[in-house]
Amino acid sequence: xxxxxxxxxxxxxxxxxxxxxxxxxxxxxxxxxxxxxxxxxxxxxxxxxxxxxxxxxxxxxxxxxxxxxxxxxxxxxxxxxxxxxxxxxxxxxxxxxxxxxxxxxxxxxxxxxxxxxxxxxxxxxxxxxxxxxxxxxxxxxxxxxxxxxxxxxxxxxxxxxxxxxxxxxxxxxxxxxxxxxxxxxxxxxxxxxxxxxxxxxxxxxxxxxxxxxxxxxxxxxxxxxxxxxxxxxxxxxxxxxxxxxxxxxxxxxxxxxxxxxxxxxxxxxxxxxxxxxxxxxxxxx
Numbered sequence: 091x092x093x094x095x096x097x098x099x100x101x102x103x104x105x106x107x108x109x110x111x112x113x114x115x116x117x118x119x120x121x122x123x124x125x126x127x128x129x130x131x132x133x134x135x136x137x138x139x140x141x142x143x144x145x146x147x148x149x150x151x152x153x154x155x156x157x158x159x160x161x162x163x164x165x166x167x168x169x170x171x172x173x174x175x176x177x178x179x180x181x182x183x184x185x186x187x188x189x190x191x192x193x194x195x196x197x198x199x200x201x202x203x204x205x206x207x208x209x210x211x212x213x214x215x216x217x218x219x220x221x222x223x224x225x226x227x228x229x230x231x232x233x234x235x236x237x238x239x240x241x242x243x244x245x246x247x248x249x250x251x252x253x254x255x256x257x258x259x260x261x262x263x264x265x266x267x268x269x270x271x272x273x274x275x276x277x278x279x280x281x282x283x284x285x286x287x288x289x290x291x292x293x294x295x296x297x298x299x300x301x302x303x304x305x306x307x308x309x310x311x312x313x314x315x316x317x318x319x320x321x322x323x324x325x326x327x328x329x330x331x332x333x334x335x336x337x338x339x340x341x342x343x344x345x346x347x348x349x350x351x352x353x354x355x356x357x358x359x360x361x362x363x364x365x366x367x368x369x370x371x372x373x374x375x
Contacts, residue, residue, distance in 0.1 A: 093349040095132055100140055103131045114284050115312075117141070121357060122318035125336035128368045130343035132350075133357065170325060172230040173198045173260075177210055177273040178242060179280070181296055182289045190296050192280075193220050197232075201313055202321035204228065208296050214245025220342050221251065236260040238270050259282065275315075279307065317359040324361065331357045 095103065112120045117137035124130065127373060141147045167173050178194040183190060191212050195205045205224035209216045225231055233254055237243035239261050252259050262269035278302065280286065290296040312318040319329040340356040348354075 093278045093347075093352060095136065095350075101129055104140055104144065104146075104252065105138055106131070107137060108146075118314060119312045119318055122312060122336065125339040125359070126332055127164075128335075128339055130339050143150060165199045170197055171228075171230045171232050173234045173236060174204065175236045175270060175273045176243075177270065177277070178240065180275050181208070184289045184291055190290060190293055191205065191216075193217060194273065194276060195220065195224060196276055196372060197325075198236075199307075201276070201316060201325035202308050202319045202325050203276070206300065206304060208293060208300055212240070212242050214242045214247045215243070217242050218248045218251050220363075221248065225255075231255050231257055231263070234258045234260050236262070236270060238262050271276060279311070300331060316361045319359075329361070 107117070108122065112123070115123070117134040120132075121132075121134045135356065139145070157298060174195050174197055176193065179192050179194070180189040181192055191209050193207045193209065193216060194203060196202065205220055205227075206219045207216060221235075235257055238261070242248070243261065249259060281290055284302070287295075287299060307321070307372050309320055309322045311320055313324075314330070316324045317333060318327065319332050323329045323332060336359045337356065344351045344356050
């Protein structure tokens with residue numbers, strides 16, 4: 091049929107997907123990057139079909155497939171520094187039962203990591219110092235800081251500091267991990283990326299690796315929730331030009347071969363709407 095890729099196009103698409111540039115990327119990122127470079131061969135679903143037919147699809151590592159869940163009430167996030175979300179995750183060391191603790195703060199608008207630290211303990215003092223450093227270095231205060239209900243998140247030291255700056259503190263509802271879904275997504279990206287160490291030999295090793303990963307994540311990672319641009323591109327505003335370039339590439343491809351767009355529409359590259367559940371704390375610290 092006229093809308094199908096030719097055997098030569100399928101071969102080219104498969105070669106692109108298996109190239110060193112795209113070997114570890116999902117079809118959505120491959121198509122987005124090719125469109126940015128001025129090339130369009132087919133849609134992500136077409137590439138999925140080709141890979142499936144060639145038995146070249148595999149679920150990376152042992153992460154579970156996503157499952158639908160109940161959505162909480164949410165508020166829109168329309169710009170940077172409106173809502174920051176933070177959490178602590180454990181990092182394994184070479185000694186069983188001994189962990190390091192990675193504190194990460196992200197901006198929900200562009201998913202960028204605005205600050206992090208790795209420590210040997212969970213502590214509200216470490217959290218307070220982290221927020222002090224981020225706000226000093228960026229020269230801004232967020233409107234809302236959202237977190238889970240752990241002891242460092244609820245600690246008085248951090249609460250007094252945020253309250254003194256009139257930053258609204260917000261906490262997830264009990265047993266509702268989806269209320270802090272963006273930071274959970276960050277943790278999964280962190281720990282299921284290719285090259286993530288199974289153990290860290292020292293806190294210096296962990297900090298070096300983490301610094302390199304955050305730099306890659308902020309400046310190289312094509313984020314699905316941002317329309318496959320990097321957090322840095324979304325934060326700087328560069329993303330809009332990239333969306334327009336991709337749209338031009340896809341529209342040109344559609345005009346050259348309209349039979350492949352039976353519904354008459356091309357894919358749209360743009361960020362998903364960001365809405366954050368938040369439960370503000372009204373009582374004084």
